[in-house]
Amino acid sequence: xxKRYSGRLFATEIIMVIVALxxxxxxYFLLVNSVKTFGEIMSNSASWPTAxxxxxxxxxxxxxxxxQAFTNSLVITVISVVILALLSAMGAYRMVRANTLFNRLLFxxxxxxxxxxxxxxxxxxxxxxxxxxxNNSKLGxxxxxxxxxxxxxxxxxHGFVKSIPLEIEEAATVDGCxxxxxxxxxVLPMLRxxxxxxxxxxxxxxxxxxxxxxxxxxxxxxxxxxLATFSFFGEYTKQWxxxxxxxxxxxxxxxxxxxxxxxxxxxxxxxxxxxG
Amino acid sequence: MSKRRLSGWGLQLFFVGPVLxxxxxxxxxxxxxxxxxxxxxxNGVAGTVNWVGLANFKTIFTNDPDxxxxxxxxxxxxxxxxxxxxxxxxxxxxxxxxxxxxRNILRTIFFMPNVIxxxxxxxxxxxxxxxxxxxxxxxxxxxxxxxxWLGDSVTGFWGITIVFIWQTAGYLMVVYISSLTNVPTEIMxxxxxxxxxxxxxxxxxIVPLIMPAVTICLFLAISWAFKMFDLNLxxxxxxxxxxxxxxxxxxxxxxxxxxxYGLGTAKAMLFFVIVAIITIVQxxxxxxxxVEA
Numbered sequence: 001x002x003k004r005y006s007g008r009l010f011a012t013e014i015i016m017v018i019v020a021l022x023x024x025x026x027x028y029f030l031l032v033n034s035v036k037t038f039g040e041i042m043s044n045s046a047s048w049p050t051a052x053x054x055x056x057x058x059x060x061x062x063x064x065x066x067x068q069a070f071t072n073s074l075v076i077t078v079i080s081v082v083i084l085a086l087l088s089a090m091g092a093y094r095m096v097r098a099n100t101l102f103n104r105l106l107f108x109x110x111x112x113x114x115x116x117x118x119x120x121x122x123x124x125x126x127x128x129x130x131x132x133x134x135n136n137s138k139l140g141x142x143x144x145x146x147x148x149x150x151x152x153x154x155x156x157x158h159g160f161v162k163s164i165p166l167e168i169e170e171a172a173t174v175d176g177c178x179x180x181x182x183x184x185x186x187v188l189p190m191l192r193x194x195x196x197x198x199x200x201x202x203x204x205x206x207x208x209x210x211x212x213x214x215x216x217x218x219x220x221x222x223x224x225x226x227l228a229t230f231s232f233f234g235e236y237t238k239q240w241x242x243x244x245x246x247x248x249x250x251x252x253x254x255x256x257x258x259x260x261x262x263x264x265x266x267x268x269x270x271x272x273x274x275x276g
Numbered sequence: 277m278s279k280r281r282l283s284g285w286g287l288q289l290f291f292v293g294p295v296l297x298x299x300x301x302x303x304x305x306x307x308x309x310x311x312x313x314x315x316x317x318x319n320g321v322a323g324t325v326n327w328v329g330l331a332n333f334k335t336i337f338t339n340d341p342d343x344x345x346x347x348x349x350x351x352x353x354x355x356x357x358x359x360x361x362x363x364x365x366x367x368x369x370x371x372x373x374x375x376x377x378x379r380n381i382l383r384t385i386f387f388m389p390n391v392i393x394x395x396x397x398x399x400x401x402x403x404x405x406x407x408x409x410x411x412x413x414x415x416x417x418x419x420x421x422x423x424x425w426l427g428d429s430v431t432g433f434w435g436i437t438i439v440f441i442w443q444t445a446g447y448l449m450v451v452y453i454s455s456l457t458n459v460p461t462e463i464m465x466x467x468x469x470x471x472x473x474x475x476x477x478x479x480x481x482i483v484p485l486i487m488p489a490v491t492i493c494l495f496l497a498i499s500w501a502f503k504m505f506d507l508n509l510x511x512x513x514x515x516x517x518x519x520x521x522x523x524x525x526x527x528x529x530x531x532x533x534x535x536x537y538g539l540g541t542a543k544a545m546l547f548f549v550i551v552a553i554i555t556i557v558q559x560x561x562x563x564x565x566x567v568e569a
Contacts, residue, residue, distance in 0.1 A: 005375065005377075009374060009375060009376065012371055012374060012376060013376045013377060013378060015371075016371055016372070016376065016378070016382050017378065017382070019368075020382050020385045020386065023385055023386060023389070023442065024385060025408075026389075026400055026401065026404050026408070026442070029403065029404055029407075029408045030400055030403070033403070033407070041407065042407075044411060045407040045408055045410075045411040046408070046411045046412065046415060087294045087295040087298070088295050090290075090291045090292070090294070090295065091291060091292045091294075091295035091296065093291060094287065094288060094291030094292050095292065098284070098287070098288065103288075103292070106292070106296065109304075110299065113299070113303050113304070113307075115548075115551065115552045115555055115556075116303065116307060116548055116552075117499075117502075117503045117524070117544075117547060117548060117551050118503070119503065119505070119523075119524045119527045119528065119544055119547060120307070120310065120544040120545060120547055120548035120551075121303060121306040121307050121310055121544070122306075122528075122531075122544070123306075123310065123313065123531045123537050123540050123541045123544060124305075124306040124307075124309035124310045124313055124541065125302065125306040127306075127309070128301065128302075128305060128306055128309070132301075143298060143301075143302065144302050146295075146298040146302070147298040147299050147300075147301060147302020147303050148302055148303065150295050150298060150299040150302075150303075151299070151303075154295060179283075179287055180287070180290065183291070204390075204391055207393070208391075208392070208393025208394070208395070208396075209393070210393065210394070210395040210505075210506050210509070211505055211506070211528075215532075226393055226395045226396065226506075229395065229396055229399065230395060230509075230510070233399055233510070240403060240407065243399070243403075244403065247396060247399055247400055247403075250396050251392045251396055251400075254391050254392060254393075255388065255391065255392070257391070258388065258391040259384075262384060265391070266383070266387065266450055269447065269450045269451070270450055270451065270453070270454035273450075273451040273454070273489075273492050273493075273496070
């Protein structure tokens with residue numbers, strides 16, 4: 001249905017641009033005020049800065065210990081996401097290919113668990129984390145993400161594995177490939193689109209998560225970006241000339257991640273939601 | 277035969293074992309442990325756990341106005357939030373599936389707030405509500421900007437709702453876009469030839485055909501809205517006077533601030549039951565409305 005670019009479309013375009021500017025306006029306020037003096041923020045928060053106070057950023061960088069928080073967030077997110085994708089791909093593959101009663105029940109159990117809100121298990125979960133002796137450690141946090149992320153990731157892979165034809169695997173087996181070899185050499189590469197989806201969805205979730213790290217990581221040097229931002233706001237309430245640059249620093253990595261991998265993120269969400 | 281069986285179990289253990297182990301330790305065990313703790317007076321310190329039967333639930337139902345006011349807030353917020361965020365998300369998708377020149381940039385802009393976590397979004401908006409709006413009031417004189425945003429229970433409610441829409445509409449837009457692009461153009465063309473106007477096409481053709489997406493988007497919006505925690509925490513801290521406290525915050529406060537873990541888990545279990553019932557009923561209801569093209 002290729003249509004001419006009509007006046008009506010042009011009007012729609014204009015209206016959508018206005019709505020988009022409205023959507024972007026909080027970012028405008030955030031950015032311009034992050035480089036103003038406190039006095040100027042107070043007197044007029046809508047104006048363009050008269051002089052750029054880059055020192056606001058230096059202060060925020062140091063006070064939030066940004067490099068440390070960034071590294072913590074990165075390490076936790078990357079390790080959790082990679083292991084989660086691998087383990088749930090393996091689990092889902094086996095559950096589809098070995099369609100036993102046990103595996104069907106297991107799969108149902110994973111799906112059913114998706115209804116459980118995190119708040120419903122967090123209190124006893126903290127007890128378990130303490131018992132395992134992994135409280136206050138990145139390892140404890142990563143293990144917890146593996147458990148919490150398993151149902152959704154496994155579900156996504158399960159649907160995808162079903163759509164992969166069995167013939168290729170049979171051919172590989174005939175050629176002398178072991179079952180484990182078939183998975184790693186043949187199946188895993190074919191799962192790539194769904195791996196992207198699972199990785200993207202889990203990255204957004206884990207990177208932005210506040211509640212779980214706040215329960216597990218008590219020590220300041222372990223803080224992730226959301227934790228560092230939160231404790232920073234407790235300390236510097238209403239000191240907008242350092243709070244706003246701290247927020248800009250906090251959102252920059254994930255915005256950059258989004259702009260770089262935009263296509264995959266949007267496709268991933270579309271693919272993930274169709275399954276969900 | 278026995279050798280093959282053994283290798284079957286070995287493979288099962290290799291492939292399913294790890295993910296099942298983490299799932300069991302992190303979700304299954306805490307869930308059942310939670311059922312047990314909800315029937316005790318556990319205060320979070322190991323060793324002193326007394327069985328109290330249904331006493332916690334009795335407390336919640338008869339003597340816990342804070343829980344019910346948080347429940348009422350969460351319910352109102354969920355109802356308003358899911359309607360508005362779905363309407364906005366749908367219309368963004370509806371217009372952004374037309375042949376606009378800036379289509380891709382616009383889609384990116386609308387989706388962007390969603391990649392930022394609720395906690396940081398809340399802090400950003402705290403500044404907008406406090407300083408940005410007061411500046412806009414000075415400039416425009418519109419009373420909308422002069423309201424005591426976040427300062428009382430009504431504006432606090434709407435403040436959180438605005439931020440929630442800003443955050444989630446773009447995500448729902450993506451889901452609606454992927455569904456709208458799958459609506460067969462032949463059906464649309466046929467309807468156009470039959471003289472259907474835009475509204476009729478929307479109501480009688482597009483919406484019924486994208487019902488699977490509606491099911492998903494309602495499901496997502498309900499679970500986000502009902503489990504909301506980060507946004508309230510950073511935007512209003514549940515205030516003023518707990519008027520914007522969500523159920524998730526109430527459960528958290530009961531356990532980790534009041535140190536009543538037993539009562540907290542009882543609330544958490546009740547929360548789970550409510551969430552489960554709502555989502556199952558919603559999915560069942562909207563599934564019924566799905567049609568084949």
